[in-house]
Amino acid sequence: MSTTTKKASRIIKAKTIQQVNRELVMRKLNITEEVYFNMMLDAGTEYLTDVLLSGWPVGDISGTELYWKWWYNHWHQWDAQFLTESRREKKELHADLYMRLHDASDRGYFPNKEIMDTILRRRHNG
Template sequence: MIIAANSQQVRRLLNWSELQYSDYIAKKGIEYLKSIIDADDWALEQLTKSGQFWKWWRNHWYQRDQVFLVKRKPAHSVSALLVDYDYLHTVAGVYPYADIMEQAYGLLMEGINKKAVKDETKTKGNVCT
């Protein structure tokens, strides 16, 4: 209940819809993954399939929302609040638990194996006998 109330209060302060709020969380999550892993778009797509990562990311996000609500200055304009909010949600210096990254790595390897099998099947289908 507190998480929902806090996210609703953040959205109200920033004049964001629920969709804008969710999109921002997702955008920052992907930005975070890009910052810790040197991966191409395909690999990044595989990593974003990790439910455990997103659960951790949202939990981490909601904790930062709580800090934002406590530390915000009531007289700030929306644009000033956005700057503060973005600063508090920077992706630098954030590291997930090892098991979260292991699961994400497992999903990446599973995706690589499926892609390799698919590519091999295509190649065999194109060979003339």
């Protein structure tokens, strides 16, 4: 099997796991897909504006594809962590646990230099 084929297989497997995890999260939290995606986008926007670019005008962030890939990757990791940890929690605590695990503002997470340069260049060129 070629390296390209192996990489494509890993990507397909990761996306399948993310999709299954997303479905499980939505079931555990009793939310729709629309609510799930709005939470992810709102949290990503808030993190960008309040943590990474605190106090700077953000402008149009829709073109920062690298940032959003980075954000989705972390979000899916936090979903997996939630699914593991929620097994030990009472159902009525799931929503609080989910929000706590998905709060990146106090975790010291920062995109790599390439992503930050893209964000800052986009902000500067507006």
